[in-house]
Amino acid sequence: MTARRRGGPPSQSLGALELFESEPAPPPGAESRSASRAARAVPPPPARDTREVREAPRRAVYVEESIPGATPGSAVSVMALTATARDVLEGAFMPLWVRGEVSDFKAHRNGHWYFCLRGEDAQLKCVAWSRERRRIPAPPDDGMQVVALGRLTVYPARGEMQFSVTRMEAEGDGLWRKALELTRARLQADGLLDPARKRMLPRYPRRIAVITSRDGAALRDVYAVAQRRCPSVEVVLVPAAVQGDSAPESLCFALDQVARWGDVDLVIIGRGGGAREDLWAFNDERVARALATCPVPTISAVGHEIDMSICDLVADLRAPTPSAAAEAAVPVQSELRERLRMSAETLSALAAERVASARNRAAEYSSGLARDAARRVERRRLDLESSGRRLHALSPLATLDRGYAILRTVEGRTVRSVNGLEPGTHVEVVLRDGTAAATVDRALPNGESTSPRAVAGAAP
Amino acid sequence: MTFEASMARLEAIASRLEDDELDLDTALALFEEGVAELRAASAFLTQAETRLKQLNEAADGVFRIDDLRD
Numbered sequence: 001m002t003a004r005r006r007g008g009p010p011s012q013s014l015g016a017l018e019l020f021e022s023e024p025a026p027p028p029g030a031e032s033r034s035a036s037r038a039a040r041a042v043p044p045p046p047a048r049d050t051r052e053v054r055e056a057p058r059r060a061v062y063v064e065e066s067i068p069g070a071t072p073g074s075a076v077s078v079m080a081l082t083a084t085a086r087d088v089l090e091g092a093f094m095p096l097w098v099r100g101e102v103s104d105f106k107a108h109r110n111g112h113w114y115f116c117l118r119g120e121d122a123q124l125k126c127v128a129w130s131r132e133r134r135r136i137p138a139p140p141d142d143g144m145q146v147v148a149l150g151r152l153t154v155y156p157a158r159g160e161m162q163f164s165v166t167r168m169e170a171e172g173d174g175l176w177r178k179a180l181e182l183t184r185a186r187l188q189a190d191g192l193l194d195p196a197r198k199r200m201l202p203r204y205p206r207r208i209a210v211i212t213s214r215d216g217a218a219l220r221d222v223y224a225v226a227q228r229r230c231p232s233v234e235v236v237l238v239p240a241a242v243q244g245d246s247a248p249e250s251l252c253f254a255l256d257q258v259a260r261w262g263d264v265d266l267v268i269i270g271r272g273g274g275a276r277e278d279l280w281a282f283n284d285e286r287v288a289r290a291l292a293t294c295p296v297p298t299i300s301a302v303g304h305e306i307d308m309s310i311c312d313l314v315a316d317l318r319a320p321t322p323s324a325a326a327e328a329a330v331p332v333q334s335e336l337r338e339r340l341r342m343s344a345e346t347l348s349a350l351a352a353e354r355v356a357s358a359r360n361r362a363a364e365y366s367s368g369l370a371r372d373a374a375r376r377v378e379r380r381r382l383d384l385e386s387s388g389r390r391l392h393a394l395s396p397l398a399t400l401d402r403g404y405a406i407l408r409t410v411e412g413r414t415v416r417s418v419n420g421l422e423p424g425t426h427v428e429v430v431l432r433d434g435t436a437a438a439t440v441d442r443a444l445p446n447g448e449s450t451s452p453r454a455v456a457g458a459a460p
Numbered sequence: 461m462t463f464e465a466s467m468a469r470l471e472a473i474a475s476r477l478e479d480d481e482l483d484l485d486t487a488l489a490l491f492e493e494g495v496a497e498l499r500a501a502s503a504f505l506t507q508a509e510t511r512l513k514q515l516n517e518a519a520d521g522v523f524r525i526d527d528l529r530d
Contacts, residue, residue, distance in 0.1 A: 202464055203464060203467070204462070204463040204464040204467060205464070206462045206463055206464070206504070209515065214514075214528075223510060223512055226510045227509065227510040231507050231508055231509050231510045232463075232504050232505055232506075232507040233510065234510070234511045234513060235510055235511070235512050235513065236513040236514065236515050236525055237512070237513065237514045237515065237528055238514075238515045239514065239515075257515060257517055257523070258515075260521070260523075261515060261517075261523040263523070265462075265464070333505055336463070336505055337505055339467070340498060340501055340502060340505070343467070343470045343471075343474070343498065344498050346474050347470070347473065347474060347477070347491060347494045347495070347498070348491075350474060350477035350478060350487075350491075351477065351487060351488070351490075351491040353477075354477060354482060354484060354487035354488075355484065355487070355488075357480055358483075358484040358487075408485075412485070413485070414485050
């Protein structure tokens, strides 16, 4: 801060030097390191304009009168004084941490917070401007013991000394816990924490998206686990900032990209471990809401073992670390091979069974048991109909029983459509009790009349 | 067809094949379909090295996945 010379550019503020002449600023309490730095930052005392005095001793009265506020004639305005006091205070202290108890907290409609910090018999009026308090996790409660980082200034309109706070921490992480609880309550109220919302993860994902930073350990960890367990699974990075002021927005954007892209089976969102403040983006309400509405199943993997993050509560699965998330997401390839092998065995065994039972049925019919079989079928059909279960009518045997026929090509393929049925094609008609050979005379799709004129006029 | 879809289809085919009244035609068609699914699913498991990609969005909102190698 520099002293403004008289006759200099017009200013509401007086030069600090003149004011210190009459009443030098008391050195501020120098308990903390920053406070003692602040003390050193106080401009050097008296600093009377000695040059002028020495050069013109006989004009002392004139000089005195020309010093603002030195005489009734040179009285300064209230505005000038308070503005000067503000300049002095702001120049005297660096931003510093202050300890005290919060009282009279008030969150104004305009987003600013007003409160007092109290200690012993002293109090300090504080303000936290809405645009400057982004790093304060939650509003403090009255009675909370806090330390606050701020700048000391003067609010001229009230003539009050005011501490303008930009950061705050409460004893026992009180503010962080409170912020978490507030967010959690809002998500809960919207039903986003309902356990019924949790979706099953896909058993065999083909592609996994990882929302994290490109250079962090999380991506490497997920990749390493995927490579070890099942290299067939593709890992796709969706890059995002995972710490710092831009992280929440960046994570939301990445989640939005995944939602719009959609060509992925599972999302892992997370980062390796870090200080609580570094992990804070994963407690951001916007991120949590974006995660909750993600159309793809999600795993949160914020590298902390102990605390739950808000994302952990919202994700379909919470993993303690990115590696653990990958373990949960990626199946083991050898197990997949085993499953396939078993599936192949089941398939051939069942097919063999069907062939065998068809052969038996054919044998039954040809050995004179047909009548018994038909009676059995008829009896069952009546049973099922009487109990209202007509599903069995869909089975081919019952259908034949009801008078329907199956049309087959001579190769044994079932004919389901008139397409490809050229006149002259030889077919087999399978009835309940036998097969008839037949030849196609004419084939007409539904809706076409048998009259040659109508056929000729039909659309292709 | 993904591995997951193939496995689901295989399970559905197996449960249909368990029906003793299924006609042979259908049974054999289902079997052939199952074999094709098995083949597709095995192909998925032949990949030896994990592919690492990055999602990129062009200005017109079209997504591309490119190799990510450092």
